[in-house]
Amino acid sequence: MKKTVITVIGKDNFGIIAKTSAICAECNVNIVDITQSVLGDMFVMVMLADISAANCSFGEFSDKMRAFGKKESLDVRVMHEDIFNSMHRI
């Protein structure tokens, strides 16, 4: 399983999760786990997704997510899970 971490941070609004999930579905990216909270009016979501069956390249998926973030004024990042494993685990 090739996993990626999607983080979405920004001002809370309607349908952020729905829109993020829609892009995942469109790209055949399976959501494995999701954590979300709203602190004040800040929306923070971390999604763990499996991209091994994706119908586009990692780069394209990441570009789509970033474009979505730009449109909605959200900070959206798609990062390979290895970066967290290597930085925080020995």
Added chain:
Amino acid sequence: MINLNDIMETVTMISQENLDIRTITMGISLLDCADSDIEKSCEKVYEKITKKAGNLVKVGEEIEREYGIPIINKRVSVTPISMLVAVSGGDPVKYAKTLQRAAEATGVNFIGGYSALVHKGFSAGDEELIKSIPEALAVTENVCSSVNIGSTKSGINMDAVRILGEVVKETALKTADKDCIGAAKLVVFCNAPEDNPFMAGAFHGVGEPDCVINVGVSGPGVVAAALKKCKGDLGEVAEVIKRTAFKITRMGQLVGTQASKRLGVPFGIVDLSLAPTPAVGDSVARILEEMGLDVCGTHGTTAALALLNDAVKKGGVMASSSVGGLSGAFIPVSEDAGMIAAARSGDLKIEKLEAMTAVCSVGLDMIVIPGDTPAEVISAIIADEAAIGMVNSKTTAVRVIPAIGKREGEELNFGGLLGEGPVMPVNLKSSPKKFIDRGGRIPAPLQSLKN
């Protein structure tokens, strides 16, 4: 699942604290390009660089997108060009133009290696190359030059030091209309490392493999942010820096191994460095101030920097399979917002910077000096710095920029990562001319006799 706090910590480091990979540098040996005909030699150099590094920028951008880490620079370092000049003869500037062409074709932002190693003396090609540096740096944009004039093993070549004082000045003169930027691309080393990924001093040493990937990490902003939360004594400060440096270096190691795998080139080293940029929140000076100094340059700065430098290495060394290059905190004045401010206010002086270079990586870096500084004073600055490196068995370097036509109080602006800086005062009341004119070689110190 990965810990949520860890994820948010990494995202904050990248989005708010300027964490990035400063450079992926591909080292390429040009020894097999040497030809007695300089035209053929240049053609082979161009072919080899564009073949090996053709995909470097693409792969770098791919990794950036997948891991979400900015990789600021993709660069190439090559075998010291003086060795090719030794075989081909002819005008060394032709090689500089070839390197420039290769930089444009591959899309890298700097090629380093317009270099000569003359720590014990000049061999064929060395003097020709050194004398051509001002011209080479004036007619090219992305070529960097370095000369190694001393080492712990061999002492300091004072003839080369004398010539380089003149070369630095002439390089600035030739690019006077572009804020003397030529001199910002020229470094004079003592104990130059062969696997340094950072510019302007990168070159591909002769002991290196045919092609190799080296990575330079960065992240002064991350260390400063971590220290902001630390209220403990200096022992705790060192611990916080170590932990942060470990994480930064692990990221460098990951990116380096990925790049090496995708390019099919062996992985060389991670350079454990804290490299600042002029951006707010990306400053080494601010780390020192976070430790408790009012301003970088005040008494205590050398001690704080020594602590920082050591903790960065201790944290980083376990995070990487292979550490090399310069590895330490950099203190380039014009590239560090905190240093620029301290230099402007007069709190940071060249003499203090010289002391600081005894305990950190590299040396007097990106310092703007008055345009009327005589060549022999620049040579003497180089000699002082080389002596610190030689005696302490460490790398030291000088990258000063004589601001032609400008005096104290005025500034130079290079733009981009090279930043901007005020003209810093240099002691011009007395002259070291007689000392510099003696020439010869300062013998290697006792430390060199380790066998």
